[in-house]
Amino acid sequence: MAKDKLAFIDEDVANLKEQGLFINIRTIESAQGAWIVVDGKRVLDFCSNNYLGLANHPRMREAAKKAIDEFGVGPAAVRTIAGTLSLHHELERRLAAFKGVEDALYVQSGLCANQAAIPPLVGREDVVFSDRLNHASIIDGCRLSRAKIVVYEHCDVADAERVIKENLPNYRRGLLVTDGVFSMDGDVAPLDKLYEVAERYGVMTMVDDAHGEGVLGKGGRGIVDHFGLHGKFDVEMGTLSKAFGVVGGVLAGKRKIVDYLRQKARPFLFSSAVPAADTAACLAAVDILESSTELVDRLWENADYFKAEMKRLGFDTGNSMTPITPVMLGEAPLAKEFSRKLFDEGLFAMAIGFPTVPRGLARIRVMISASHSKQDLDQGLEAFAKVGKELGVV
Ligand SMILES: *Cc1c(COP(=O)(O)O)cnc(C)c1O
Numbered sequence: 001m002a003k004d005k006l007a008f009i010d011e012d013v014a015n016l017k018e019q020g021l022f023i024n025i026r027t028i029e030s031a032q033g034a035w036i037v038v039d040g041k042r043v044l045d046f047c048s049n050n051y052l053g054l055a056n057h058p059r060m061r062e063a064a065k066k067a068i069d070e071f072g073v074g075p076a077a078v079r080t081i082a083g084t085l086s087l088h089h090e091l092e093r094r095l096a097a098f099k100g101v102e103d104a105l106y107v108q109s110g111l112c113a114n115q116a117a118i119p120p121l122v123g124r125e126d127v128v129f130s131d132r133l134n135h136a137s138i139i140d141g142c143r144l145s146r147a148k149i150v151v152y153e154h155c156d157v158a159d160a161e162r163v164i165k166e167n168l169p170n171y172r173r174g175l176l177v178t179d180g181v182f183s184m185d186g187d188v189a190p191l192d193k194l195y196e197v198a199e200r201y202g203v204m205t206m207v208d209d210a211h212g213e214g215v216l217g218k219g220g221r222g223i224v225d226h227f228g229l230h231g232k233f234d235v236e237m238g239t240l241s242k243a244f245g246v247v248g249g250v251l252a253g254k255r256k257i258v259d260y261l262r263q264k265a266r267p268f269l270f271s272s273a274v275p276a277a278d279t280a281a282c283l284a285a286v287d288i289l290e291s292s293t294e295l296v297d298r299l300w301e302n303a304d305y306f307k308a309e310m311k312r313l314g315f316d317t318g319n320s321m322t323p324i325t326p327v328m329l330g331e332a333p334l335a336k337e338f339s340r341k342l343f344d345e346g347l348f349a350m351a352i353g354f355p356t357v358p359r360g361l362a363r364i365r366v367m368i369s370a371s372h373s374k375q376d377l378d379q380g381l382e383a384f385a386k387v388g389k390e391l392g393v394v
Contacts, residue, residue, distance in 0.1 A: 019332060019333075019354075020331070020332035020333035020335075020336050020353065020362075021332055021353050021354055026038050026039055026348070026350070027039055030042075031055075031056040032045070032048060032050050032055035032056050032245075033045070033050070033053065033055075033056055033371055034053070034369065034371040034372050034373065034376050035376075036048075036348065038343075038348050041343075041346075042346075043343065043346050043347060043348040044346060044347050044348065044372075044376055044379060044380060045348050045369075046342075046347055046348060046349040046366045046367065046368075046380055047348060047349045047350045047364075047365060047366065047367050048367055048369070049211075049241065049242035049243070049367060050242075050245060050367075050369055050371065051214055051215055051242060051243040051299055051323060051367070051368075051369055051370065052214055052220070052243050052245065052288075052289075052295040052296065052299060052369070052370045052371075053245075053295065053369055053370050053371030054214075054243070054244060054245025054246075054285050054288065054295075055245035055246075056245075057245060057284075057285075057288065059284050059287070059288060060245060060246065060281040060284045060285060060288075061281075062284070063280040063281050063283060063284035064277040064278070064280055064281040064284075065277075066280065067087065067276040067277045067279065067280030067281075068276065068277050070276070071085060071087070071276035071277075072276070073275060073276075073277065074272075074275060075272045075273035075274065075275050075276075076272070077272060077273065078268070078269060078270060078271060078272050078273060079268050079269075079273045080262075080268065080269050083272055083273035084273065085273070085276055085279065087276055087279040087280055087283065088106055088273065088274070088279055090283060091106050091279050091282050091283050091286070092104045092105060092106050094283060094286045095250050095252060095286065096252055098221060098286055098289065098290065099221055099222060099224065099225070099230075099236060099238075099252045100221070100224075100225065100230040100231065101224075101230065101231055101236065101252045101253050101254070102231070102253070102254055102255040102258070103252070103253070103254070103255040103258035103259065104250050104251065104252040104253075104258060105250065105251045105252075105258050105261050105262060105265070105268065106240075106248055106249070106250055106274065106279070106282075107248065107249045107250070107251065107265070107267050107268055107274075108247075108248060108249065108267060108271055108272075108273075108274055109239065109241065109247065109248060109249045110137060110208075110210050110237065110238070110239030110241060110242075110249040111137040111140070111249070112249050112267035112271070113137075113237045113238070113239070113249030113250060113251050113267075114135075114137040114138050114140065114141035114208065114237055114249075115137070115140060115141045115144055115266065115267055116141075116249070116251060116261060116265035116266065116267045116268055117141065117206060117235050117237055117251050117261060117265065118138075118141035118142055118144065118145045118147075118175070118177070118206070119141065119144050119145040119146075119264075119265075119266065120260060120261055120264035120265060121145070121175055121204060121206075121234075121235075121257075122145045122147040122173065122174075122175050122204075123145060123146060123147060124146045124147065125147075125171060125172040126145075126147040126148070126171050126172050126173050126174065126175070127147055127148045127149075127150055127167050127168065127170070127171040127173075127174045127175075128142045128145070128147045128148070128149050128150065128174070128175050128176075128177060129150050129152055129160060129163055129164055129167075129174060129175070129176040129177070129198075129203065130142060130149055130150070130151050130152070130176075130177055130178075131151070131152060131154055131155065131177075131178045131179060131182075131189065132151050132152065132153055132154045133154045133179065133182050133184070133185070134177065134178060134179055134208070135179055135183055135208055135210070136355075136356075137208075138177055138179070138208055142177070147171075147175070148167070148171065150163045150167050151163075154182075155187065155189055155190055157190055157193040157194055157197060160176065160194060160197055160198075161197045161201075164176070164197065164198070164201050164203060165201070168201055168203065173202075173203075173204070174201070174202075174203040174204065175203065175204040175205070175206060176194060176197075176198040176203050176204070176205050176206070177205075177206040177207070177208070178191070178194060178206075178207055178208070179207075179208045179210075179211075180207045180208060180209040180210075180211070180212040180216070180222070180223035180224075181209075181210075181211035181212045181215070181216065181223065181321075181322050181324065182211075183210065183211050183324065184324075184326060184352065184356060184357050184363070184365060185318050185319060185320060185324070185326055186211075186318070186319070186320030186321060186322040186323070186324030186325060186326060187318075187319045187320060187321055187322075188212075188216070188223065188226075188321045188322065189207070189223075191207060191223060191224070191226075191227045191229060191233075192227045192228075192229060195229060195232055195233065199232075204234045204235075205232075205233045205234050205235075206233065206234060206235040206236075206237065207223060207224065207233050207235075207236055207237065208237045208238075209222045209223050209224070209236055209237060209238040210237070210238060210239040210242060211242060211322065211324060212226065212238075212322075213238040213239060213240075213242065213243055213244065213250075214242065214243025214244055214285075214289060214296070215243050215296070215299065215322060215323060216322065218293070219289055219290070219292075219293040219296055220243060220289050220293075220295075220296045222236065222238065223236075224236055231254070233253060234253055234254055234257055235251055235252075235253045235254075235257060236250075236251070236252045236253050237249065237250070237251055237252075238250045238252065240278075240282045240285070244282060244285040244286075245281075245285055246278050246281040246282045246285060247274065247278050248274050248278060248279070248282060251265075295370045296370070298370040299323055299368065299369065299370040300323070302323070302368045302369070302370065302372050302377060303322070303323035303325070303368040305374075305377060306325060306366070306368050306377050306380070306381070307320065307325055309377075309381050310325065310327065310366075310381065310384065313381065313384065313385050313388065313394055314388070314394035315327050315328075315384065315388065315393070315394060316328040318363075323367065323368040323369075324365065324366075324367060325365070325366040325367070325368060326363045326364075326365050326366075327363055327364040327365070327366060327384070328361065328363050329351075329362055329363055329364065329393065330360060330361070330362060331360065331362055332351065332353035332354065332362040334362070334391065334393075335351035335352070335353060335362035335363055335364055336351045336353075337391065338351065338364055338387055338388075338391055338393070339351040339364055341387040341390065341391070342364070342383050342384070342387055345383035345386060345387065346379075346383065347379075347380055347383040347384075349364045349365075349366055350364070350365070351363070351364055352364070352365050366380075
C-alpha cells in the first residue's frame with residue numbers, strides 16, 4: 001500500500017502544537033467596537049486594528065447601505081473589464097487628495113496592494129532592498145517579482161546604504177521597500193533618511209503605510225505626512241482595513257506610476273473589484289477624517305496613557321512609537337497562557353508567535369483604539385497586572 005500522502009500534515013500540526021504555535025481561531029459574534037462578543041462571551045477588545053472605531057461607525061454604515069441601494073452588492077467584473085464604478089474613481093481622487101499625492105489606485109486589500117505594486121516595478125534583472133522585519137505581504141510581493149531580494153538590518157540606514165552600494169551595480173534597477181510602522185513592534189522606519197540614501201543612488205522607493213494610515217501625520221494622513229515627504233516616495237501603499245475600518249488597499253503616489261499599475265498590476269487585472277458598499281464606506285471614512293482630528297487625537301491620548309501605565313507596572317513594551325503596544329513575553333507557550341488568562345478576566349488580546357514574529361519574541365500585541373474609554377483602559381491595565389503577577393512576568 002502507498003504511504004499516507006497527507007501524513008505530513010499530521011506531523012506538522014503536532015509540531016506546531018508542541019511548540020505552542022498552533023493558532024486557535026476565536027469567533028467574533030457581534031459588531032466591532034471596544035466591547036465585543038467572542039466565543040459567546042462579552043469581552044473588552046484589545047487586539048483589533050479598529051484604531052478609530054470606524055468599523056461600526058453610523059455614518060459609514062449609512063453610506064454602505066445607500067451604495068447597495070444604488071449599485072447592488074456584487075462587482076460583476078475586474079476593474080479593467082466592467083468593474084470600475086464611479087465610486088472607485090471618486091475614492092481614488094479623494095485618497096490622493098487626502099495624502100497630498102498625484103494619484104491613487106484602490107485595490108481589494110493591503111496584501112493585494114503589495115502584490116500589485118512590486119512586480120510591475122522590478123523583475124528578474126532587478127534588486128529589492130527590504131527591511132529585515134518587513135510584513136509578509138511585502139515579502140510575497142517581492143518574491144512574485146522574481147527580483148533579487150537583499151535584506152538590510154531593521155531600520156538601519158547605514159546598512160541599507162551598504163547593501164545598495166554593494167549590490168546595485170550588478171542589477172538593472174533597484175527598489176527600496178519598508179514598512180512605515182512595523183506592525184508587530186509599533187516602531188517607525190527612519191523614512192527621511194532612507195529616502196535620502198535611495199535618492200542618492202537612484203533607487204525607487206516604496207513604503208507600506210498600513211499602520212500609519214489614519215494614525216500618523218496630520219489628522220491621520222500617514223507616515224509620509226508625518227515626515228513631510230509629500231510627493232517624494234514613488235509608491236505609498238496603504239490599507240483601508242485598519243484605521244479606515246473597512247477593507248481594501250491603496251497605492252498612492254506619482255501619477256506616472258499609478259497609471260502604469262492600472263495597466264500592469266495583476267490583482268487589478270485578474271481579481272474582481274471591491275464592491276460598492278465597501279467603497280462607499282471608505283469614502284465616508286475619508287469624510288470623517290477630513291472633517292476633524294478628534295478621533296486621531298483621542299487614539300494617541302489613549303495609547304500614550306496605556307503605554308505609560310504598562311511601563312509603570314513593569315511590562316516590557318519594546319520600542320513602540322505608535323498605538324501598537326507589544327507586551328513582550330518571550331516563548332510562545334507563555335504568551336498563549338497569558339492570553340487565555342486575560343480572556344478569563346474579560347480581556348481579548350491574542351498571543352502572537354512565529355512566523356508572525358521571530359522565534360523567542362512571542363508577545364501579546366495590544367491595539368489601543370479611540371473607542372476605548374478611560375474606564376476600559378483601566379480595566380485592561382488591571383487584568384494585565386493581575387495575570388502578569390500570577391505568571392511571574394512582573
Ligand atoms: C495588515 C497589513 C497589510 C495587509 O493589509 P490588508 O488590507 O489586511 O490585506 C499589509 N502590510 C502591513 C504592514 C500590514 O500590517
